[in-house]
Amino acid sequence: MKIPLFDLKEQYRQIQGELQEAIFEVMASGHFILGEEVSELENKIAQYLNVNYAIGVASGSDALLLSLMVIDIGPGDEVITTPYTFFATVGAISRLGAEPVFVDIDPLTYNINPYLIEEKITTKTKAIIPVHLFGQCVQMAPILEIAKKYNLTVIEDAAQSIGARYKDRMAGSMGDLGCFSFFPSKNLGCMGDGGMVVTNNKELAEKIKILRVHGSKPKYYHPLIGLNSRLDTIQAAILLVKFKYLDEWNKKRRQRAEFYNSALSDGFLRIPYISEDNFSVYNQYVIRTKYRNELREYLKSKDIGSTVYYPLPLHLQECFQDLGYRRGDMPEAEAAARETLALPIYPEISEGMQQYVVETIREFLKSEVVSLS
Numbered sequence: 001m002k003i004p005l006f007d008l009k010e011q012y013r014q015i016q017g018e019l020q021e022a023i024f025e026v027m028a029s030g031h032f033i034l035g036e037e038v039s040e041l042e043n044k045i046a047q048y049l050n051v052n053y054a055i056g057v058a059s060g061s062d063a064l065l066l067s068l069m070v071i072d073i074g075p076g077d078e079v080i081t082t083p084y085t086f087f088a089t090v091g092a093i094s095r096l097g098a099e100p101v102f103v104d105i106d107p108l109t110y111n112i113n114p115y116l117i118e119e120k121i122t123t124k125t126k127a128i129i130p131v132h133l134f135g136q137c138v139q140m141a142p143i144l145e146i147a148k149k150y151n152l153t154v155i156e157d158a159a160q161s162i163g164a165r166y167k168d169r170m171a172g173s174m175g176d177l178g179c180f181s182f183f184p185s186k187n188l189g190c191m192g193d194g195g196m197v198v199t200n201n202k203e204l205a206e207k208i209k210i211l212r213v214h215g216s217k218p219k220y221y222h223p224l225i226g227l228n229s230r231l232d233t234i235q236a237a238i239l240l241v242k243f244k245y246l247d248e249w250n251k252k253r254r255q256r257a258e259f260y261n262s263a264l265s266d267g268f269l270r271i272p273y274i275s276e277d278n279f280s281v282y283n284q285y286v287i288r289t290k291y292r293n294e295l296r297e298y299l300k301s302k303d304i305g306s307t308v309y310y311p312l313p314l315h316l317q318e319c320f321q322d323l324g325y326r327r328g329d330m331p332e333a334e335a336a337a338r339e340t341l342a343l344p345i346y347p348e349i350s351e352g353m354q355q356y357v358v359e360t361i362r363e364f365l366k367s368e369v370v371s372l373s
């Protein structure tokens with residue numbers, strides 16, 4: 001049996017008719033840029049997250065960039081974030097000439113450790129970007145408290161966590177700004193690139209709407225220097241179809257995770273830790289073992305997809321050498337990079353497929369680990 005890490009074909013098969021109809025409608029309308037589907041989606045997402053404003057943009061990366069631009073982040077500013085995330089989180093900070101300041105992760109959740117943030121705050125610190133990794137929210141209470149105390153803006157990177165909750169609040173709705181990605185592999189994915197910024201702040205929302213169209217308002221008059229970053233109407237139409245299924249798909253992801261949880265607990269392998277206050281939507285199902293590389297090879301030999309998020313923490317990336325970090329500076333992120341492995345998870349994966357993954361891992365633990373340890 002061949003089991004991919006992720007697969008969209010079955011999902012497409014299930015809602016093909018609806019999707020095609022939505023796409024054809026946009027094609028016939030001729031309104032491809034900021035058509036009415038975009039505002040319809042913005043309204044639906046704002047309502048879903050219980051926030052006042054949502055602004056469709058070209059990608060999750062641009063959502064982060066625009067969120068930093070709208071609060072005037074630039075040279076001389078510091079932005080605190082995690083080294084254990086997708087590159088885009090930190091790329092946005094650096095592209096604006098600001099300095100990313102890394103804070104190590106909590107070894108259980110892999111999210112930024114809120115208790116290590118305060119010691120990194122300086123007079124230059126302007127914002128914190130907590131990243132809700134793998135579908136689980138960061139412990140936001142202490143972060144919001146610190147932000148208030150030091151007057152910092154909180155920009156949530158919720159690209160992997162649409163529908164996740166911390167206490168009773170939705171991922172992306174807790175800080176000043178929330179960023180989402182509709183990259184195809186996210187829990188709500190389009191058929192290309194797409195993203196969204198959400199906020200309760202009217203001024204920020206209006207400014208982002210201006211920034212996403214080259215900083216112009218009215219057209220051809222530019223109070224700001226913006227960029228071209230809009231969510232395509234066709235992508236919004238696709239997302240409106242898929243959005244109806246989001247909660248159901250997230251529920252299925254949680255069930256698939258539960259299946260792995262009960263089958264995989266073992267002394268040599270750690271299943272995901274979801275903290276009490278959290279409702280995870282499992283964008284990824286990430287296990288941890290000292291025998292990660294060996295397990296990955298073994299799974300590969302059995303045609304089972306798996307991958308490492310992320311093999312090299314960002315403080316050690318070549319492009320950030322100038323920041324002056326060294327190996328050992330972020331010990332928990334570095335250990336996680338050595339030991340974590342993401343297993344196949346998506347709403348359409350069958351129990352039979354999961355069973356095969358589980359049996360293969362057990363086989364590995366029985367035969368290989370004994371000989372390795």
Ligand SMILES: *Cc1c(COP(=O)(O)O)cnc(C)c1O
Nearest residue numbers: 059060061086088159160181183
């Ligand atoms: C996917 C992702 C992004 C970037 O989103 P794109 O839409 O691919 O630009 C940013 N941050 C995190 C944590 C992500 O997983």
